[in-house]
Amino acid sequence: MLAPLLEMLFRTIMSQRIVIIGAGQAGAQAVTSLRAEGFAGAIAMIGDEPFAPYQRPPLSKAYLMGTLERARLFLKPETFYREANCELILGVSVRVIDRKARTVALTDGRTLSYDMLLLATGTRVRRIKCPGADLAGIHYLRSIEDVDGLHAVFQPGKRLAIVGGGYIGLEVAAVAAKHGLDVMVFEAMDRVMARAVSKPVSDFFEQAHRTAGVKLMLNTGVEAFEGASHLEAVRASGAAYPADIALVGIGVVPNMDLAKDADLACEDGIVVDQNCATADPAIFAAGDCTWHVGREGVPLRLESVQNAIDQAKHAAYAMLGKPKIYSEVPWFWSDQYDLKLQIAGLARSSDQIVVRGDPGTRKFAVFHLRDAAVVAVEAVNAASEYLVGRKLIVAGARVAPERLADVSIPMKSIA
Amino acid sequence: MPKIKYIDEKGTEREADVPTGWSVMEGAVKNLIPGIDADCGGACACATCHVYVDPAWLEKLPPKQDMEETMLDFAPDVQPNSRLSCQITVTPELDGLVVRTPKTQH
Numbered sequence: 001m002l003a004p005l006l007e008m009l010f011r012t013i014m015s016q017r018i019v020i021i022g023a024g025q026a027g028a029q030a031v032t033s034l035r036a037e038g039f040a041g042a043i044a045m046i047g048d049e050p051f052a053p054y055q056r057p058p059l060s061k062a063y064l065m066g067t068l069e070r071a072r073l074f075l076k077p078e079t080f081y082r083e084a085n086c087e088l089i090l091g092v093s094v095r096v097i098d099r100k101a102r103t104v105a106l107t108d109g110r111t112l113s114y115d116m117l118l119l120a121t122g123t124r125v126r127r128i129k130c131p132g133a134d135l136a137g138i139h140y141l142r143s144i145e146d147v148d149g150l151h152a153v154f155q156p157g158k159r160l161a162i163v164g165g166g167y168i169g170l171e172v173a174a175v176a177a178k179h180g181l182d183v184m185v186f187e188a189m190d191r192v193m194a195r196a197v198s199k200p201v202s203d204f205f206e207q208a209h210r211t212a213g214v215k216l217m218l219n220t221g222v223e224a225f226e227g228a229s230h231l232e233a234v235r236a237s238g239a240a241y242p243a244d245i246a247l248v249g250i251g252v253v254p255n256m257d258l259a260k261d262a263d264l265a266c267e268d269g270i271v272v273d274q275n276c277a278t279a280d281p282a283i284f285a286a287g288d289c290t291w292h293v294g295r296e297g298v299p300l301r302l303e304s305v306q307n308a309i310d311q312a313k314h315a316a317y318a319m320l321g322k323p324k325i326y327s328e329v330p331w332f333w334s335d336q337y338d339l340k341l342q343i344a345g346l347a348r349s350s351d352q353i354v355v356r357g358d359p360g361t362r363k364f365a366v367f368h369l370r371d372a373a374v375v376a377v378e379a380v381n382a383a384s385e386y387l388v389g390r391k392l393i394v395a396g397a398r399v400a401p402e403r404l405a406d407v408s409i410p411m412k413s414i415a
Numbered sequence: 416m417p418k419i420k421y422i423d424e425k426g427t428e429r430e431a432d433v434p435t436g437w438s439v440m441e442g443a444v445k446n447l448i449p450g451i452d453a454d455c456g457g458a459c460a461c462a463t464c465h466v467y468v469d470p471a472w473l474e475k476l477p478p479k480q481d482m483e484e485t486m487l488d489f490a491p492d493v494q495p496n497s498r499l500s501c502q503i504t505v506t507p508e509l510d511g512l513v514v515r516t517p518k519t520q521h
Contacts, residue, residue, distance in 0.1 A: 055456040057455075057456060057458065058456065058458075072437065072441060074445075075444075075456075076444075076445075076447075077445045077446065077447060079447065080447055083447070305454065305455060305456070306454070309454055331460075331461075333455065333458055333460040335458065340458075340459070340460070340482060342460055381481075381482070383481075383482050383485035383486050384485050384488065384489075387462070387485070387486065387488075387489040388489070391489075412488070
């Protein structure tokens with residue numbers, strides 16, 4: 001009796017189609033994981049950019065610098081999608097999801113049916129709203145095309161005004177300073193990367209940028225862009241700062257309109273459970289676009305390669321009927337000048353911080369503890385601290401703060 | 416174009432043409448050679464592109480930088496010939512390089 005039943009089940013799975021909306025890091029990982037986990041049906045991936053999935057992190061670093069050519073950005077070779085029998089539908093958006101009919105309608109007029117749907121829609125840049133925001137010369141950075149547009153005007157001596165002292169703004173500032181541009185950064189908060197890192201790390205990077213010649217203006221919100229048709233100046237805190245180019249890096253917003261229109265629950269992202277499943281048993285979501293429950297039990301949205309990869313894996317497991325709880329330790333990195341910032345865990349819940357090493361040596365780490373257990377580490381040029389920190393977080397290990405702070409004790413013996 | 420040979424833990428050999436200037440990791444990923452995850456895409460941030468370099472080739476490689484050395488320190492099953500393949504840039508001199516991939520990257 002079992003054999004015919006299995007055969008029927010097998011045939012059903014073989015004939016299924018999974019549609020992935022979004023051709024980014026999460027989408028590409030989902031294709032890999034679905035095939036690795038044995039899914040034999042059809043896969044279609046829809047992306048609104050004209051490119052196959054590519055890495056975004058180098059865009060604001062080596063790709064902007066010009067040391068990494070476009071071909072090296074792609075996550076997979078073209079043959080991968082053919083061999084994985086994944087139909088890539090690029091330069092096309094999804095207009096609407098019909099949950100009842102289990103179809104998606106595309107902007108090219110096609111309608112695709114699905115048995116299961118993965119929303120890997122990512123984010124889009126937050127646009128600045130102020131007078132002059134539509135002037136020529138104002139750039140954003142999210143896609144290959146954004147950087148190509150910026151490249152054309154990225155010349156030594158140009159005055160670049162960066163709005164927002166977050167990861168994107170500061171990574172671009174570092175590249176621009178190296179490239180000989182005259183760089184100003186306007187940050188509305190009282191320290192840089194305030195949303196992402198602790199104060200000692202902010203203070204360190206602030207100093208590093210000032211040393212490199214970047215003019216950093218904290219507590220300075222941009223009020224307007226001025227110019228006849230092209231940007232000529234940035235108005236901030238009542239003063240006008242002459243500028244040839246502006247780069248706005250004030251964060252991103254999740255792409256969740258399709259989910260909302262389909263009556264799927266959304267907060268600051270598409271709501272999923274710990275298996276990356278939405279309330280509709282046929283629909284899953286992964287990556288930057290999800291509002292999910294992290295390992296600390298608090299719902300949140302993460303913008304990271306790690307989360308895109310790991311959630312895509314978990315969505316694939318769940319789609320194929322073998323769900324695993326998603327509780328990975330988040331990790332992030334940023335490259336600015338010769339400084340590599342590596343972060344593991346989330347510092348927001350900590351009740352104590354321990355600085356290990358002297359920031360003056362350009363190599364140090366900040367550990368975050370809660371109830372004496374390590375919950376996060378921020379490491380600058382300090383890979384041991386980062387890697388051991390990650391292990392301690394996974395283990396939920398308690399470590400005496402004075403041991404963490406003592407650089408004469410090697411990290412290996414703390415692990 | 417330099418040829419790099421990747422040998423997996425079962426002994427299966429795969430050869431790839433890798434452009435000069437690319438990393439040994441990229442050569443594997445762009446040619447669908449299994450055994451190298453490279454989650455971070457080559458930023459020396461994840462230590463999931465660990466390989467064992469054929470001893471005959473070790474001397475020809477540029478030395479490890481501090482960051483690579485430390486990241487490797489914590490990778491599983493590290494040997495004296497361990498390297499992070501994202502940190503090995505392919506040059507004409509490395510034509511014929513042989514690397515072995517480990518059982519696991521995590």
